[in-house]
Amino acid sequence: MKRLIGLILTMSALTAHAIAQEQGHLNVTTFVQKEEVSVNTAGEAETQLVEATTVVPGDRVVYTITFRNISDDAAENVVITNPIAASLTYIDGSAFGPGTEIQFSVDGGNSFAERGALTVDENGDVRPAEAKDFTHIRWVMQQDLAVGAQGMARFSAVLN
Amino acid sequence: MRTASQRRASALLRMCATACACATLALCNLAAAAGTPAGTVIENTATVSFDLGDGPLSLDSNTTTITVVERLDVAVTLQSPQTLVSAGDADSALLFTITNTGNGSESFQLAIDSLLAGDDFDPVPAVPAIYFDTDGSGDFNVGDQAYTAGVNDPLLAADASIDVFLVNNIPGSATNGDLGFSQLTATATTGTGAPGTEYAGQGDGGVNAIVGTSSGSSAAIGEYFVSEVQIDIVKTQAVTDPFGGSQPVPGATITYTITVEVTSAGTAAASVLADPIPTYTTYVPNSITLNASALSDSADADAGEFDVATDPMVVVRLGDLTLADGVQSIVFQVTID
Numbered sequence: 001m002k003r004l005i006g007l008i009l010t011m012s013a014l015t016a017h018a019i020a021q022e023q024g025h026l027n028v029t030t031f032v033q034k035e036e037v038s039v040n041t042a043g044e045a046e047t048q049l050v051e052a053t054t055v056v057p058g059d060r061v062v063y064t065i066t067f068r069n070i071s072d073d074a075a076e077n078v079v080i081t082n083p084i085a086a087s088l089t090y091i092d093g094s095a096f097g098p099g100t101e102i103q104f105s106v107d108g109g110n111s112f113a114e115r116g117a118l119t120v121d122e123n124g125d126v127r128p129a130e131a132k133d134f135t136h137i138r139w140v141m142q143q144d145l146a147v148g149a150q151g152m153a154r155f156s157a158v159l160n
Numbered sequence: 161m162r163t164a165s166q167r168r169a170s171a172l173l174r175m176c177a178t179a180c181a182c183a184t185l186a187l188c189n190l191a192a193a194a195g196t197p198a199g200t201v202i203e204n205t206a207t208v209s210f211d212l213g214d215g216p217l218s219l220d221s222n223t224t225t226i227t228v229v230e231r232l233d234v235a236v237t238l239q240s241p242q243t244l245v246s247a248g249d250a251d252s253a254l255l256f257t258i259t260n261t262g263n264g265s266e267s268f269q270l271a272i273d274s275l276l277a278g279d280d281f282d283p284v285p286a287v288p289a290i291y292f293d294t295d296g297s298g299d300f301n302v303g304d305q306a307y308t309a310g311v312n313d314p315l316l317a318a319d320a321s322i323d324v325f326l327v328n329n330i331p332g333s334a335t336n337g338d339l340g341f342s343q344l345t346a347t348a349t350t351g352t353g354a355p356g357t358e359y360a361g362q363g364d365g366g367v368n369a370i371v372g373t374s375s376g377s378s379a380a381i382g383e384y385f386v387s388e389v390q391i392d393i394v395k396t397q398a399v400t401d402p403f404g405g406s407q408p409v410p411g412a413t414i415t416y417t418i419t420v421e422v423t424s425a426g427t428a429a430a431s432v433l434a435d436p437i438p439t440y441t442t443y444v445p446n447s448i449t450l451n452a453s454a455l456s457d458s459a460d461a462d463a464g465e466f467d468v469a470t471d472p473m474v475v476v477r478l479g480d481l482t483l484a485d486g487v488q489s490i491v492f493q494v495t496i497d
Contacts, residue, residue: 028208028221055202056231056370057195057263065206065221075210082206087196087228145210153206159228160196 025071026145028080035060059159060091068150078141080153083109084134087160092131094156100139104129109136194318198230198264199365230264230363232348233372236380239298239323244387244427249330251286253300254382255293256324258346260316262372264364267315268346270307272326276381280338283328283384290344293323300325313349330384336424338386345379352376387426391481394419395435412496414441420488422481431478433490436471441494443472448492450476464490 034052037045052061065082069075080097084090095102103112106120106129118129139153206221239255260266270290274283290307291300292314304325305312314322326342334340351359353371363369401412408414418435422428437443448455448464455464455476464476474492481488 025212025217026208026210026219028206028219030204030206030221030224032204032224032226034226052226054229054368054370055226056229056372061226063204063206063224065208067208071212073212075212077216078208078210080206080208082204085202085204087200087202159202 025069026067026075026078027070028065028067030063030065030082033062033064035062055159057159060156061088061159062094062154062156065153066150067145067152069145069147072147074147075145078145078151079138080151081109081136081138082153082155083136084155084157088157089160090131090134090137091156091158095137095139095153096155097139097151097153099143099151100141100153103138103140104134105136105138106133107135112136112138194261195231195263196228197318198228198262198363198369199367200228202226202228227367228263229367230266230350230369231262231372232264232266232350232352232359232369232376233260233262233374234266234268234346234348234376234378235259235261235374236344236346236378238380238382240382242383242385244429245330245334245384246388247330247334247386248332251300251327252283252330252384253291253325253327254342254344254384255298255300256326256344256380256382257321258314258316258324258344258378259321260318261374262348263318264369265315265317267313267349269309269313269349270324271309271345271347272342273345274326274328274340274342276341276343279341279383281331281334281340281386283340283342284331285342286327286329289327291325291327293325296323298323300327326382328384330386334386336386336388336426340384340386341381342384343379343381345377348376350376385426388424389422389426389428390424391428391431392419392421392423393433408496410496413444413493414496415491415493418490420478420481420490422483422485424483426482428478428481431481433476433478434467434473435490435492436473437494440497442497443474444493444495448474448476448490451489452491 032052033049034055036048036050040046049062055061065080103114104118105112106118119126120129120133137155145151203223203225205223207218209216209218237257239257243252243254245252258268272285272289274285288306291304292307294305295303326344328342350362350369352375355371355373355375357371359369395416395418398415399406399408399412401407401409420433443466446457450463455462457466459465467473467475476490478488
């Protein structure tokens with residue numbers, strides 16, 4: 001019986017997603033690029049962002065999330081959350097998002113705090129969190145997203 | 161119809177996918193050395209939550225997918241120190257380690273080159289010339305399996321390594337102090353090229369393979385040094401009789417002085433001087449000195465001892481001696497029975 005309730009809850013959550021997407025309240029898209037270093041005619045190294053479909057260990061990838069309010073109402077409490085895959089390590093200082101406060105999680109997205117406020121408990125040994133500890137990033141918009149307005153969030157990570 | 165245990169298993173998997181991004185730290189570190197395995201698919205979905213005045217809503221973005229391709233990289237390192245040989249030596253081995261520093265499983269082709277510039281003589285590769293350290297001893301011996309190109313190219317998982325010997329004969333014409341080089345090269349079977357060169361579909365599980373910073377090939381050079389060391393050993397004696405003279409009579413003391421000196425290029429490795437006590441004499445306890453420093457009679461940390469065996473002898477370990485070490489002087493005394 002319990003399982004059935006769980007199933008119904010999951011379904012209703014899915015339905016909420018589906019409705020939001022159908023009604024187009026907010027449009028959110030993400031894309032991933034990687035840094036490609038080339039040498040220009042002057043012999044200088046140049047870094048370019050190119051579309052990423054394949055990567056090798058050591059590659060630096062950049063995730064960009066864009067969102068737009070396509071509803072008829074201002075959106076309050078807009079929060080973008082993005083996981084950092086286990087095989088990626090966040091590059092410290094790379095998270096960026098105009099008009100947002102950036103927070104991180106070290107516990108799989110259960111709790112979030114600002115960069116400096118996070119600690120990691122290693123067998124009772126509490127130390128400040130490092131970039132490699134982050135499992136999720138979230139961008140908390142400080143103001144409402146007006147009708148038709150667009151926002152952007154971005155971060156970089158290196159492939160382990 | 162899934163069983164209860166299957167359900168438990170899939171629930172655990174889900175937990176791992178979300179919660180323990182790096183909870184299994186040991187595992188993460190293990191993977192970090194060679195990097196994320198080839199074929200890994202990294203998906204990313206952002207979530208936006210918001211409120212349009214009717215309560216909180218949440219939306220997922222599209223999902224981006226990137227695939228980790230195989231990076232072809234290898235490192236060959238020499239394990240042997242400079243190997244001391246004599247002219248005409250057969251089957252002298254150099255030990256190397258080959259490590260797959262890429263992120264996929266790869267086989268490597270091995271090659272020997274003993275015709276290198278910059279040395280004094282060319283070692284002559286034995287036939288066959290490349291062996292695996294099959295018994296893991298670090299020493300070349302009969303149990304070690306020969307390598308045949310294209311037949312038993314070593315297949316190494318990401319981060320795995322294997323020890324390999326190059327076996328050469330030293331020409332009889334090599335002379336003392338000569339240096340001879342021999343090189344081992346390991347080359348990724350999938351391919352080589354400038355870093356970034358791509359081999360479509362040839363990586364693990366059909367992903368692309370890309371040549372890494374090693375260019376897919378690595379080499380290391382070992383050195384043979386011809387060292388036919390010339391050692392001069394001179395033994396002298398001085399007799400002091402109980403009557404103030406120098407007659408070898410019973411009760412007289414004989415002081416032996418032995419000098420050891422390397423007089424050529426090369427190293428006399430782990431030199432040991434062993435001198436039996438003559439018959440009809442008795443060793444004078446605590447009389448051994450090395451370069452005027454006393455050595456105790458017991459077998460302990462210092463360089464010498466009086467070995468009370470069937471044939472009692474004075475033993476002094478001189479270590480690795482070269483021309484630069486000069487004269488080593490050992491003195492001890494006996495009395496005539």
